Amino acid sequence: MQQTLKNTTLNDEDIKFLKRQLKKGYLTWIIFSLFSIVFPGVCIYMIITNEEISDKATPILAVIIIFGFWIYITIKAIIDTTKEQQNLLLQKKVEGNIIVLEKEIITTKGHEANDTDSYEITIYSEIEEKHKNISVKKKYYEKIQIGDMLWIEYYLDSNYIKTLIFEQQDIKSKYFTN
Structure with a gap:
């Protein structure tokens, strides 16, 4: 052969399949988004309220740098998933x-x-x-x-x-x- x-x-079945795939992507990135917002906030709060840490700027800066990169990747992925949604019918x-x-x-x-x-x-x-x-x-x-x-x-x-x-x-x- x-x-x-x-x-x-x-056809309609293909569109439903593609929408299911996109929903999986959205769910994943929503969870990452929540983690990217909540966890750094908690870390910064713990640094600020910890009496034993005298130099608070360095740990806060480290948290911002590490999670800044994480947030950048998450936002980029959300934008890519949104573009896929917009181009769904053009597949x-x-x-x-x-x-x-x-x-x-x-x-x-x-x-x-x-x-x-x-x-x-x-x-x-x-x-x-x-x-x-x-x-x-x-x-x-x-x-x-x-x-x-x-x-x-x-x-x-x-x-x-x-x-x-x-x-x-x-x-x-x-x-x-x-």
Whole structure:
């Protein structure tokens, strides 16, 4: 069987899927926002009210610098999520058969024995004219071989994978890496 990818239009199910993905992003960033506001405030309050600290400016400055960076990242992510929301209906969906070109296990070194493995397969998107890596769970990684055919549905602008099917089995945990 040959690789066949094509652009298709969004239907109601696609729009609902994209909205669910965006809601997950909003919830995460709202929690980070609350943490970014409340925790530094509590730290500064504790520094000010602690009688044992004579030089209060240095710890307060350290809290402001550390959480200033944290707040910057949070605000940037919220802006990106908002842009995704605005461009929701302009998304382009790609669907079709793809061939697995390569398999790779990527190990991220952690502290002591806490290394993490990521199981990735590589495909080629004719529409985007580039290779893309997809991270999948170990049980699917072991079943999929180089040259196998997969069915995929994904969105170009947001890089969400809606469907990834191998041998009539929907692969639940999947996302693009790069």
